[in-house]
Amino acid sequence: MKPDEKDKIPLFKTWRQWYIFVVLVLLVQIIIFYWITEYFA
Amino acid sequence: MNQLDWIVLITTLAGIMAYGIYKSRTTRNLDGYFLSNRSMPWWLVLLSIMGTQASAVTFLAAPGQAYTDGMRFVQYYFGLPLVAIVVCVTFIPVFTRLKLITAYEYLEKRFDTKTRTFTSSLFLIQRGLSTGISIFAPSIILSTLLDWNIYWTNLFMGGLLIIYTVSGGARAVAYTQQLQLVIIFAGMFIAGYYVVKHLPANVGFTDALEVGGKLGRMNVITTGFTEGKGFDWGDRYNIISGMIGGFFLLLSYFGADQSQVGRYLTARSMTESRIGVLMNGIVKVPMQFLILLVGILVFTFYQFNKAPAFFNQKELTRLEQSPHRQELVLLQERQQVIQEQKKAVLTEYGVSQSEASIAQLRVLQGSSDSVRKAVQSLVKKNGGDDNDTNYIFLRFVIDYLPVGLVGLLIAIIFLASWGSIAAALNSLASSTVIDFHKRFSRKEASEEYDYKISKWYTLAWGLFCMSVAMFASNIGNSLIEAVNLLGSLFYGTILGVFLVAFYCKSVKGTAVFAGAIVAELLVVLLFMLNEYGVIGLGFLWLNAIGALAVVGFSYVAKLVWKN
Numbered sequence: 001m002k003p004d005e006k007d008k009i010p011l012f013k014t015w016r017q018w019y020i021f022v023v024l025v026l027l028v029q030i031i032i033f034y035w036i037t038e039y040f041a
Numbered sequence: 042m043n044q045l046d047w048i049v050l051i052t053t054l055a056g057i058m059a060y061g062i063y064k065s066r067t068t069r070n071l072d073g074y075f076l077s078n079r080s081m082p083w084w085l086v087l088l089s090i091m092g093t094q095a096s097a098v099t100f101l102a103a104p105g106q107a108y109t110d111g112m113r114f115v116q117y118y119f120g121l122p123l124v125a126i127v128v129c130v131t132f133i134p135v136f137t138r139l140k141l142i143t144a145y146e147y148l149e150k151r152f153d154t155k156t157r158t159f160t161s162s163l164f165l166i167q168r169g170l171s172t173g174i175s176i177f178a179p180s181i182i183l184s185t186l187l188d189w190n191i192y193w194t195n196l197f198m199g200g201l202l203i204i205y206t207v208s209g210g211a212r213a214v215a216y217t218q219q220l221q222l223v224i225i226f227a228g229m230f231i232a233g234y235y236v237v238k239h240l241p242a243n244v245g246f247t248d249a250l251e252v253g254g255k256l257g258r259m260n261v262i263t264t265g266f267t268e269g270k271g272f273d274w275g276d277r278y279n280i281i282s283g284m285i286g287g288f289f290l291l292l293s294y295f296g297a298d299q300s301q302v303g304r305y306l307t308a309r310s311m312t313e314s315r316i317g318v319l320m321n322g323i324v325k326v327p328m329q330f331l332i333l334l335v336g337i338l339v340f341t342f343y344q345f346n347k348a349p350a351f352f353n354q355k356e357l358t359r360l361e362q363s364p365h366r367q368e369l370v371l372l373q374e375r376q377q378v379i380q381e382q383k384k385a386v387l388t389e390y391g392v393s394q395s396e397a398s399i400a401q402l403r404v405l406q407g408s409s410d411s412v413r414k415a416v417q418s419l420v421k422k423n424g425g426d427d428n429d430t431n432y433i434f435l436r437f438v439i440d441y442l443p444v445g446l447v448g449l450l451i452a453i454i455f456l457a458s459w460g461s462i463a464a465a466l467n468s469l470a471s472s473t474v475i476d477f478h479k480r481f482s483r484k485e486a487s488e489e490y491d492y493k494i495s496k497w498y499t500l501a502w503g504l505f506c507m508s509v510a511m512f513a514s515n516i517g518n519s520l521i522e523a524v525n526l527l528g529s530l531f532y533g534t535i536l537g538v539f540l541v542a543f544y545c546k547s548v549k550g551t552a553v554f555a556g557a558i559v560a561e562l563l564v565v566l567l568f569m570l571n572e573y574g575v576i577g578l579g580f581l582w583l584n585a586i587g588a589l590a591v592v593g594f595s596y597v598a599k600l601v602w603k604n
Contacts, residue, residue, distance in 0.1 A: 009312060018319060019126045025323050026122040030280070033115070033261040033330075040254025 042187060046448030053224065053452035054201065057217055057459065061205025064216040070488040074210035074495045075142050075471040081307040085215050086317030089304045091325070092218030092460035094294075097179035097198075098431065100229065100332065100457050105352075105430035107336025108343075111258040113278045115333055117581070118326045120288030124295050125322030128305075129315040131543050132296045137311045143468075143475045144302040144539070151542040152550035154480075159554065160538050161476040164299055165469060167531045169502065172465040173199075173509020179454050180510065182431050185355045186439060187451075195510045202459040203503035206466050207496050211307050214463045221456040228453040229335060231446060232438065236338040239441055241345050243391060249341040250334075252387070255399050256344075256406045258337050261330070275577035286581025289588050290529075293536035299468035300461075339437050344383055348409075350376045350416045352432040356425040365419045372419070376412045379405055466506070470498040529580045530568060533587020534561045540588055541595050548595045552602060556595030563590050 012018050042050075067073045081089070106114045132144075141147055145164070149157035176199030183198075184191040205213045237246050244252075253259050265279030266272050276282065295301045295318070308314035350373050351357050360369050383405050390398035421427040438450045474495050479486070486494075534557050541553045548556075564587040571578045 010316065015129065015315070018315075019129070022122045022126060022319055022322050026119065026326070029326055030119070030262065037260060037262045040250055040259035 042447060042451070043444045045445045046451070049445050049448030050452045050455075053449065054197075054455055057220060057224075057456060058201055058205060060220055061202070061213045061217040062208060065205060065209030065213045067210055067212045069492040071142060071474070071491050071495060073212075074492055075303065075467065075474075077210070077212040077215060077307045079307060080309045081215060081313070083308065083313040083316035083320065085219060086305055086308045086313060087320045087324075088219045088222050089215040089307065089464070090301060090317060090321045091328075092222050093300055093304055093464035094321075094325075094461070095222075095225075095457055096175050096461040097454045097458035098175070100225065100453060101179065101182060101431045101434055103329065103332045104336030104339055104434035105432070107258065107333040108340045108433045109430055110278075111253075111260040112330070112333050112337065113260045113263045115261060115326065115330050116263070116278050116280050116283035117287045118291075118329050119280065119283040120285070121291050121325050122322035123284075123288055124291045125318045127292060128295050128318050132302075132539075133305065133311060133314050133318065135543070136302065136306060137314060141306070142303075143299050143472050144297055145299070145472065145476050148538065148542060149480075152553055156538060156550050156554050156557075157476060157480075159557070160297075160535055161472050163531050163535055164297075165472055167528050168298070168300060168465055168469055169505060170509055171528055172462055172469070172502075173506040174513060175458065175462060175465070176506060176510035177513040178431075179458050181514070182435060183451065183454065185353060186432065186435055191514045192511060195507065195514060198455060198458050199462060199503070199507050199510055202463050203466070203500065203507075206463040206503065207499045210495070210499070211303065211467050214460075214467050215304070215307060217463065218460045221460045224449075225453050225457055228446075228449050229332060232442065232450060233331075233335045233338060235442055235446070236335065236342050236437070239342055239346075240338075244341075244345070246338075249338050252341045252344055253337040255402060256340075257403075258340055273577075274582065275579055277579045277581065282579055282581045286579065286585050289536060289585040290532060290581055293532040293584060293588070297535045297539045298532075299472050300465045303468045303471055304464060336434065339434060342437070342441075344387060347377075347380060349436065350412060351420060352429040352436045353420075353426070354436070356420050356423075356429070359425060360416075360419055360423050363423045365423055368419055369416065372412050372415050376409065379409045379412065383409070462506070466499050466502050469502040470495055473498045473502070529583050530561075530564055530587075533564060533584040534591055536584065537588040537591020537595075540592055545592060545595065548599050552598040553591070553595045555598040556591050556593075559594045559598075560587055560590035563587075563594075 009015060009018070012021065068078055072078055103114065135147060136144060139147060139150065143161070145157050145161040148160055176195055180191060180194040180198045183189060184194045202217075205217060209216075237249065240249055250259060263276075263279045265276045265281050272281070273279075305314045305318050308317060349357070350369075351360075357369075360366070383402065386398050386401050386405065389395075390402065417427040417429070435450070435454075438447055442450065474491070478494065478498070479491070537560055538553055538557050541548050541556070564583055567576070567578060567586060568583060570576045
């Protein structure tokens with residue numbers, strides 16, 4: 001396995017940005033699910 | 042099953058087998074056999090992680106779960122994106138920089154041999170037994186529904202994949218999982234399409250969801266709080282237990298279970314490994330949502346069509362031949378009346394969209410649920426298995442899907458099973474070879490010898506798991522429950538040991554060893570109290586308590602030793 005430092009991170013500049021993206025995706029999913037729950041209730 | 046179904050089933054399974062053997066060429070050493078020379082791109086790591094996590098029961102149980110309990114099961118996976126982040130920040134850098142093959146090697150570097158051996162043993166016991174059960178669980182469902190011999194079904198479910206898993210190791214496992222997932226997703230999509238197609242002409246996809254929603258099945262987000270009673274700790278699936286309890290369970294699975302660690306360590310760089318894990322965190326929740334949605338569609342379908350009072354036909358037939366026959370007939374007649382009334386109300390609702398029809402529909406659904414419960418209790422009284430959740434989706438497939446597609450859906454059950462079992466066998470063999478055989482053997486061994494012995498261990502674990510499945514066939518479903526239980530009891534403790542290793546730098550080996558044993562006893566005690574009704578605690582919380590208890594007790598043990 002290559003050392004991580006030599007690899008370019010795809011899509012974002014830092015891993016922190018990746019982590020924020022993952023959390024945001026989760027939050028968006030929860031909001032959509034909440035809307036679905038209310039809409040079809 | 043029709044002749045065409047058999048052709049589709051056999052061709053699909055034989056194709057996967059041939060592909061697995063074709064992809065078997067690997068370097069003849071431990072890194073090549075267990076980690077595919079750490080050469081995989083992120084997307085293959087992602088598919089391998091998904092293929093390992095999704096077992097046959099995932100595709101059988103999830104639609105059934107949605108049918109009986111609604112969509113809220115999806116909340117169980119809400120902790121997964123957060124787990125992916127923790128694994129990327131803490132676990133992956135350590136495991137890859139140290140060039141480990143198993144996660145438990147790290148515990149010896151950080152603590153001592155006994156902690157490594159203890160944790161690896163817990164993994165081997167739990168994973169070995171649960172893999173045997175993941176052969177038996179789908180086999181018993183298929184053999185019941187299709188009247189197949191359980192021993193032959195076990196043999197096909199758990200035996201054929203041993204050939205390519207032994208010959209190709211991690212590489213064959215990853216490549217076959219990729220193909221398996223493509224077939225599985227295509228099949229599930231087609232199944233969903235056919236459920237909608239079988240609905241009445243004036244009922245579309247959103248109408249089906251509306252009916253499901255009005256009858257309480259579109260409960261994707263639930264809080265676990267009930268008016269006047271506060272938070273229900275015994276409630277299994279809600280956003281809080283999913284985010285916290287699910288987080289600890291899944292962190293244990295992705296951080297401390299070799300069957301998953303072994304997947305992301307096959308990546309060709311730490312970056313590819315991280316992207317694979319993070320992408321799984323992103324796609325898993327929507328994927329699970331869609332599988333559950335198929336269950337909602339099946340639920341709506343059965344609002345317009347005659348639903349069996351109990352979906353396991355074998356148990357129903359046994360009941361018909363028992364002294365409870367008369368009670369069953371009365372319940373079935375009652376179910377039939379409710380069904381007719383529901384149909385009329387649904388037609389009325391389609392015209393008027395009135396609140397009164399919805400209220401009426403809910404009352405009828407309540408009555409229908411009571412009839413189902415009454416039949417379930419009769420099945421139990423008759424000495425049978427009263428849980429028919431896993432039979433719901435496949436019953437629909439067999440009764441209503443066109444010829445050829447039934448064979449494909451049955452093949453999907455096999456493929457989903459093969460994906461998770463193959464990864465489990467590979468991880469069981471790697472832990473046995475690395476944490477025990479090579480660790481305690483005094484003989485200097487060549488790479489060729491290591492490679493050969495790894496193959497033998499894979500074969501031995503395959504045979505062991507098959508034996509567990511065959512044994513389970515003799516004693517029935519009680520073993521499934523016992524093994525699932527074993528997993529929930531051990532997982533928190535295993536994770537706790539890793540949490541101490543990563544985050545509590547001042548704690549040493551003996552303290553964490555003592556802490557783990559006391560924490561395990563606490564988890565068992567809480568479980569017993571829950572079983573006897575003294576406390577009400579959902580099983581997801583046991584993992585969180587176990588993990589945090591190891592951390593706490595390790596600190597206490599450290600202080601005791603110091604003084």
